[in-house]
Every structure is written in structure tokens, then in C-alpha cells.
Amino acid sequence: MLGITALLLLLTGCSDGGTSAGPTRVAVAPPPSSSAAPSSTVPPTTTAPPPTTPAAPPPVVVLDPGHNGGNAAHPAEVNAPVPDGAGGTKPCNTTGTATYAGYPEHAFTWDVALRTRDLLTAAGVQVVLSRQDDAGVGPCVDARGALGGQVGAAAFVGIHGDGAAAGRRGFHVITSSLDPAGAEVAAASNGLAVHLRDALTAVEPVSDYIGTDGLDRRGDLAGLNLSAVPAVYVECGNMRNATDSAWMSSPDGRQAVAERLAAGVLAFLGR
Numbered sequence: 048m049l050g051i052t053a054l055l056l057l058l059t060g061c062s063d064g065g066t067s068a069g070p071t072r073v074a075v076a077p078p079p080s081s082s083a084a085p086s087s088t089v090p091p092t093t094t095a096p097p098p099t100t101p102a103a104p105p106p107v108v109v110l111d112p113g114h115n116g117g118n119a120a121h122p123a124e125v126n127a128p129v130p131d132g133a134g135g136t137k138p139c140n141t142t143g144t145a146t147y148a149g150y151p152e153h154a155f156t157w158d159v160a161l162r163t164r165d166l167l168t169a170a171g172v173q174v175v176l177s178r179q180d181d182a183g184v185g186p187c188v189d190a191r192g193a194l195g196g197q198v199g200a201a202a203f204v205g206i207h208g209d210g211a212a213a214g215r216r217g218f219h220v221i222t223s224s225l226d227p228a229g230a231e232v233a234a235a236s237n238g239l240a241v242h243l244r245d246a247l248t249a250v251e252p253v254s255d256y257i258g259t260d261g262l263d264r265r266g267d268l269a270g271l272n273l274s275a276v277p278a279v280y281v282e283c284g285n286m287r288n289a290t291d292s293a294w295m296s297s298p299d300g301r302q303a304v305a306e307r308l309a310a311g312v313l314a315f316l317g318r
């Protein structure tokens with residue numbers, strides 16, 4: 048049992064090396080007053096502030112600019128097989144296509160991704176890019192596909208330019224035909240695709256060579272098959288077509304398509 052001296056030492060706290068200036072005084076509470084009003088007649092006064100709801104974190108969106116500027120110089124890494132999400136394998140990545148004038152797809156997708164990122168960021172969306180520049184190798188398609196789930200994304204948007212026959216043009220939006228993450232995510236992917244299709248039709252016709260009304264479903268794209276979150280690839284236009292390649296090679300054209308991509312994503316997010 049603690050004596051009075053020990054109790055006072057505890058109350059005065061740290062005392063290493065100090066010299067006390069006087070006796071320690073301990074405040075003693077007064078006894079309860081018998082004149083206090085009975086609590087039953089005094090309603091409690093609410094003094095606590097109203098509860099506040101913490102601000103919701105911004106939604107996260109992954110933008111995946113297709114291919115990479117260093118891929119062509121690193122065939123061994125780029126051709127290494129990785130899981131395709133359909134029970135097989137496919138190359139880690141590819142070089143992508145280019146316009147006949149030599150403007151490469153990887154540069155197009157990188158520039159459009161940066162423009163779209165800036166627009167979404169300004170609208171309060173947290174954007175994660177699947178690559179950090181246009182001079183590296185990869186990442187492999189399986190890593191791209193896993194990224195949305197890893198960062199808790201509300202949506203994953205792969206950005207590409209197609210390399211189809213020169214006489215064909217238009218954009219299309221692709222979803223996985225395997226519905227890899229279940230019916231709910233598949234439905235959300237289709238909703239994302241429709242929002243993007245509806246937005247893009249303001250600046251580019253739907254494809255005249257693949258899909259239906261600008262929408263297509265495929266089972267061979269690892270980036271979609273391996274996504275745990277709503278995911279699409281957008282083939283923004285045909286880089287081998289003279290009309291499409293003209294706007295795809297133009298900063299104004301890329302800004303216009305980025306504005307439509309951002310609008311489609313924001314519509315999907317309900318913002």
C-alpha cells in the first residue's frame with residue numbers, strides 16, 4: 048500500500064535532479080453541495096458539436112497508356128510470355144502501331160493519357176498511370192491488368208490507337224468477353240464502355256470495321272481479363288487511316304479526345 052510520501056511523488060511526476068522549492072500541494076475537491084439542484088429538473092445541455100462526416104476520399108481511376116517507347120529496343124523482355132487471364136499466355140507487351148508518317152501509338156497513348164489525367168485531376172479524381180514516362184519497357188499486360196485492383200480503382204481505362212486497314216476508320220471501346228471478375232464488375236465495365244462511347248461520338252465516328260455501335264467484346268486481352276475492377280480498352284481511332292491519323296497526330300485532336308474520355312469517366316463516376 049502506498050504511503051502519503053509515495054503518493055505525492057507520483058503526483059509531482061518527474062523529479063530527476065531537481066530541487067523542490069517548497070512542499071507539494073495537492074488540491075482537494077470540495078464535498079458535494081447539498082444545495083445543488085436535482086438533476087432530474089435540469090435538462091441536459093447539449094454542448095458537443097454536431098457530428099461531422101469525414102470527407103469521402105476521391106475516386107481512383109487507372110489510365111493505362113498502351114505500349115511504351117522502349118519496347119521496340121527490348122524484344123526479349125517484351126516477348127516474354129505472361130498470363131493472359133484466359134488460361135494461356137501472351138507476350139509481355141507489344142510495340143504498338145504507328146501512322147504512315149511514323150507517329151507511334153505509344154506516343155499517342157502517352158500524350159492522351161496525360162491530357163486525360165490533367166482533366167480528371169482538375170475534376171477531383173485521383174489518377175494512377177500504369178507507366179511513368181514514354182521511354183521505358185512494358186509494363187507487361189498482366190501487371191497493367193492487376194493495377195486497378197491493387198490501387199482500389201473505380202475504373203481502369205486502357206488507351207490505344209488501332210492499326211487496321213487504311214480504308215476504315217472510327218473508334219471502338221472493348222470489354223472482356225470472359226467477365227473475369229463476376230457479373231457485377233462485368234456490368235459496370237459495360238456501363239463504363241457505354242459512357243465512353245457516348246462521350247467519344249461527339250468527336251469521332253464509331254468504328255466502321257469492328258464491333259457494334261462502337262462497342263466490342265474480346266477474350267484475348269490480358270489487361271481486361273485480369274482486372275478486378277471495371278475495365279475497358281479504348282481504340283481511339285485507326286492510325287493507318289488518313290482522316291483518323293490526321294487528328295491523332297495533332298495536339299488539338301488529342302486534347303479533344305482526352306476531353307471526351309474524361310467526360311465519359313466522370314459520367315460513369317456520377318460526377
Ligand code: ZN
Nearest residue numbers: 113143207208
Ligand atoms: Zn495498342
